[in-house]
Amino acid sequence: MRLSRFFLPTLKETPSEAQIASHRLMLRAGMVRQSASGIYTWLPLGWKVLQKIEQIVREEQDAAGAQELLMPTIQSADIWRESGRYDAYGKEMLRIVDRHDREMLYGPTNEELITQIFRDNVKSYRQLPQSLYHIQWKFRDEVRPRFGVMRGREFLMKDAYSFDIDFDSAKRSYEAMFNAYLRTFKRMGLTAIPMVADSGAIGGNLTHEFHVLAETGESGVFYDVAYEELAAKDAVDLDALSKLYAVTDEKHDPNSPDCPPAERLKEARGIEVGHIFYFGTKYSKAMGAVVAGPDGNPVHVEMGSYGIGVSRLVGAIIEAYHDDRGIKWPEAVAPFKVGLINLKAGDNACDRVCEDIYRALSEQGVDVLYDDRDDRAGVKFADMDLIGLPWQLIAGPKGIAAGVVELKNRHTGEKEELSVEAALARLTA
Amino acid sequence: MRLSRFFLPTLKETPSEAQIASHRLMLRAGMVRQSASGIYTWLPLGWKVLQKIEQIVREEQDAAGAQELLMPTIQSADIWRESGRYDAYGKEMLRIVDRHDREMLYGPTNEELITQIFRDNVKSYRQLPQSLYHIQWKFRDEVRPRFGVMRGREFLMKDAYSFDIDFDSAKRSYEAMFNAYLRTFKRMGLTAIPMVADSGAIGGNLTHEFHVLAETGESGVFYDVAYEELAAKDAVDLDALSKLYAVTDEKHDPNSPDCPPAERLKEARGIEVGHIFYFGTKYSKAMGAVVAGPDGNPVHVEMGSYGIGVSRLVGAIIEAYHDDRGIKWPEAVAPFKVGLINLKAGDNACDRVCEDIYRALSEQGVDVLYDDRDDRAGVKFADMDLIGLPWQLIAGPKGIAAGVVELKNRHTGEKEELSVEAALARLTA
Known part of the structure; x- marks a missing residue:
């Protein structure tokens, strides 16, 4: 591409609204422009990076045996009433009424829709295990969008969903996705630290957040130095991992018996880019997702969900790779x-x-x-x-x-x- | 891919809601499922086809010198007030109010947003000509969605926009895109007949619709047989083309002096898959998109817009290629x-x-x-x-x-x- 023809509106001045390095640099480098609060247009340079990141995520999902489909952005409120989340979700859900006064919404996530698709199309345990994913724009109506694409309202997310006949199988699906995440972030030049997360409203007890390390990261993280070796591997055993200490600063307790001695404890800053959950039969029971088991009796499927903030990763990579003069792209994601x-x-x-x-x-x-x-x-x-x-x-x-x-x-x-x-x-x- | 693992829910029965071949076959072949009226999930088989079509469209846009970016799905109502279309657009526009009571909408098209991006970032005639495009989901709240993905509410569209300093340059941009369209449809195995279209509400007098031929197409078309030779070429001259007869049945007049003799007149059925417009300074004047001209004086840029219904093409190709037993994919778009x-x-x-x-x-x-x-x-x-x-x-x-x-x-x-x-x-x- 010739720069004389390329649509690359770089800025000499630092835009006053940008508080963090990635936001400043994405505006200055002509990667994005805000078109409404928390809503961005990806200009050609930024779009090229976003597509490269998306493709790495896609390849590692495929390699982990997940199958790609595409769910729409607009959903019916009905399925969210079935799961009980329509009222619970609050103001972050962008609610819409169509011309026939039907209640719709812009999907903030897709557990309900994928459960509906699964229950309507899969009838037997012989079709399990099954992992499905899509890479689609989501909308969360943040009360105060900020930090550019790091906390925007319209954002690109990869969300995968696993369906298994029992817990052991579900755990294997979870572990396959866990390892796919380590490979995904490593290919982008990032070190990702997986941390046991609060299960929160989503339920279940097997859940990890992935924080990538960056000096200008949003949150403090404390972790056992052994994590850095693990993150460099292609596959790890979850049981071994679960014994290692890794927490964000608000949960850090130096007096905890789990906290390693000072020479093994690393303090750094990180950015959350992924979150994975096992939540059992929460949605399959609420929405009636059953298959015929080996004995012919109906079984509620065991489910998990697995998110990566694809557009957020663009900002996270810049936070990890920049200096005073600008961005320093890792080759795998360079435009x-x-x-x-x-x-x-x-x-x-x-x-x-x-x-x-x-x-x-x-x-x-x-x-x-x-x-x-x-x-x-x-x-x-x-x-x-x-x-x-x-x-x-x-x-x-x-x-x-x-x-x-x-x-x-x-x-x-x-x-x-x-x-x-x-x-x-x-x-x- | 092993079919025993592939998420491919084929149907033996013909779904009663499907009135046309492509809708029936896409449901039966497990390509899509409706998740709300006029809103579809693309299952893995359908998604593979949609991606192949999207990639052909992308390559031909790039080859024509257009640059890809990505505008968001949600837009602010403000820019539509500037152009005067916010009130004019009617009920097909999906209007949304966010948590701060700001008026937003799900973009049905992008003239306003691209004009805003252009005026904020391009200042000189030396940066022209410029063509920008994106392939993004749109929403039009059809009163009666039907025919599956052929007339859905959430649909994938490629829309390109050209910016030129004067009419001659704008006409060259139009012609480059016109020829890109012929190549795009040809690569998919389709014969596309370009027809002079009504300029309608969008204004201007240089505008064509592209109808691809299919026995089960939605509209009757009459055209000079010379078009079939033209559609097989890689580049045509617009002036030569404009003398040839091609109209939809409601405009066909066998007594018109333009209508060719019977031996040269072909009657067929077609499906509209593309529409291109030159509309001059309509938006640049309404929204203040000016550049400094060669003499330093401000010039309102000349614009055109160029749409392809990417998700609609999936249906159109099936209408052109199927028999009683199912679909017959052209190799270029086969899953x-x-x-x-x-x-x-x-x-x-x-x-x-x-x-x-x-x-x-x-x-x-x-x-x-x-x-x-x-x-x-x-x-x-x-x-x-x-x-x-x-x-x-x-x-x-x-x-x-x-x-x-x-x-x-x-x-x-x-x-x-x-x-x-x-x-x-x-x-x-």
């Missing part, structure tokens, strides 16, 4: 891998070398953003640092005369002078 | 390329051959649905014809003993006995 800077657009030699590089990288399937604008070098460096592509390739008249271009690593800041061929080899390796 | 039928699951030889084929095709990147269920051959044949995968590969004890499997083409009905190797070679060619 482009390489930013190619032409230091003197209009100069024959610079244009020729840059066009050759742009073509060569594009032909190799490397996503490149080519800054071909007729603008000052300082503007180009600042914009490229701001939008945070992992690699910058800088071509100027002096270097080209000497047969070299400069390759900069946005994460480490390291710069290196290389021939064009060597730089291309490095970026297509 | 799987191959349906592998094991005629005797549990038989050692059948299982071994089928597992080998399943593995070999999957490794080659061929999407296969493997019917490994312990069920009667008749059930398997009926289900496979119903869901309409382009190729069926059938393996039974007798054939395997003789060293052959059967390859069936769902479109032509042709069957052929082949060695496993020859069948694999054919399907991976």
